[in-house]
Amino acid sequence: MNDTHSAAVLQPRPWLSHLQPYVPGAPAADPDGSLASNENALGPSPRVAAALPGSLPGAERYPDALSSGLVRRIAETHGIPVDTILVGNGSDELIQLLVTAYAAYGGHVVCADPPYQLHEKLPVMLGAEVTKVPLREWAHDLEAMRALAADLAFVCNPHNPTGAILPPHEVLGFARGNRAALTVVDEAYIEYAEAGEGASLISSAARGELAVLRTFSKFYGLAGMRVGFLVADPAIIRTLQAIRLPFSVNSAAQVAAEIALADRDHGDRVRESTRENRGRLIAAFRASGYEVLESQTNFILVFAPDEARLVGRLSEAGIQVRPGSSLGVPGSVRISVPNDAGMAMFGRLPWLQTP
Numbered sequence: 001m002n003d004t005h006s007a008a009v010l011q012p013r014p015w016l017s018h019l020q021p022y023v024p025g026a027p028a029a030d031p032d033g034s035l036a037s038n039e040n041a042l043g044p045s046p047r048v049a050a051a052l053p054g055s056l057p058g059a060e061r062y063p064d065a066l067s068s069g070l071v072r073r074i075a076e077t078h079g080i081p082v083d084t085i086l087v088g089n090g091s092d093e094l095i096q097l098l099v100t101a102y103a104a105y106g107g108h109v110v111c112a113d114p115p116y117q118l119h120e121k122l123p124v125m126l127g128a129e130v131t132k133v134p135l136r137e138w139a140h141d142l143e144a145m146r147a148l149a150a151d152l153a154f155v156c157n158p159h160n161p162t163g164a165i166l167p168p169h170e171v172l173g174f175a176r177g178n179r180a181a182l183t184v185v186d187e188a189y190i191e192y193a194e195a196g197e198g199a200s201l202i203s204s205a206a207r208g209e210l211a212v213l214r215t216f217s218k219f220y221g222l223a224g225m226r227v228g229f230l231v232a233d234p235a236i237i238r239t240l241q242a243i244r245l246p247f248s249v250n251s252a253a254q255v256a257a258e259i260a261l262a263d264r265d266h267g268d269r270v271r272e273s274t275r276e277n278r279g280r281l282i283a284a285f286r287a288s289g290y291e292v293l294e295s296q297t298n299f300i301l302v303f304a305p306d307e308a309r310l311v312g313r314l315s316e317a318g319i320q321v322r323p324g325s326s327l328g329v330p331g332s333v334r335i336s337v338p339n340d341a342g343m344a345m346f347g348r349l350p351w352l353q354t355p
């Protein structure tokens with residue numbers, strides 16, 4: 001490249017100029033203190049680690065482009081047809097595909113304010129207009145969202161970063177009555193909800209009433225493998241299959257997700273540990289004078305006018321959390337629910353009253 005083509009004169013497309021790189025949560029030196037990214041502190045099913053070496057012979061071959069084995073397993077687990085399921089490289093890839101197909105370059109997306117970051121960023125990146133609707137009592141204001149005619153409406157349920165959940169019948173009522181062409185319900189944390197699968201709208205998605213996103217990154221402890229799936233009308237699935245990169249989900253990830261989905265006992269342990277430690281953590285911060293939102297997820301939102309100080313004090317103790325100002329909730333700190341070793345790190349903080 002000569003001087004006239006240097007990066008200084010080469011400009012990105014105009015709608016990209018304000019975008020900043022995604023800032024991931026900082027990891028801690030001791031992984032038990034890594035509480036910035038809502039990962040699963042108990043890790044995946046131990047059966048995954050046992051099976052993965054078996055997926056390496058054959059690595060010279062491309063992966064199954066349709067993730068057929070995993071799709072069949074998801075279909076059986078949720079009692080839905082295989083042609084309503086698309087597996088992606090994390091649910092983030094599927095958000096990108098949905099926006100590319102239905103809202104890119106001139107379309108309109110509505111989401112919450114603050115949203116899960118990529119419900120805003122990916123539409124902006126793809127030249128769509130985004131309207132953010134402020135939360136009401138820390139959950140989506142469906143009434144206000146309903147008034148907006150959009151191509152896509154993102155509803156994150158339970159919501160990240162607040163942990164609040166809306167009853168599924170309210171979200172379904174919104175999807176049926178709203179003016180957006182397609183409602184996408186992001187259920188990344190639904191397995192942690194009190195009602196469990198009862199809070200999910202997967203069957204409505206399989207009937208074509210809306211679309212549902214799920215991930216293996218949270219409850220199933222496979223954030224590093226990058227697997228998520230979409231449930232939607234078969235016509236939507238076919239459209240997205242036509243525009244996707246063919247081999248985005250690697251073979252090891254497909255094997256890992258299939259095994260993780262089948263290990264119900266590990267799932268029960270994750271659910272139990274998360275509920276217990278979440279309750280203890282909320283109680284400790286409340287006893288120490290902080291306001292904390294109720295949560296149906298694997299994270300809590302602690303209100304802290306001294307946000308930077310709280311982040312710093314936790315960091316000094318080896319605990320990395322996410323500053324609320326980076327998530328659109330200044331004056332708060334989002335903390336992923338730790339495992340027992342992580343809870344012990346909080347127990348050693350002299351300024352935190354652990355009941």
Ligand SMILES: Cc1ncc(COP(=O)(O)O)c(C=O)c1O
Pocket residue numbers: 037038089090091092093116156160186188214215216217223226227228
């Ligand atoms: C609401 C929500 N959706 C999607 C994702 C991304 O999931 P994945 O790792 O499957 O891309 C996250 C991750 O934090 C999330 O919080």
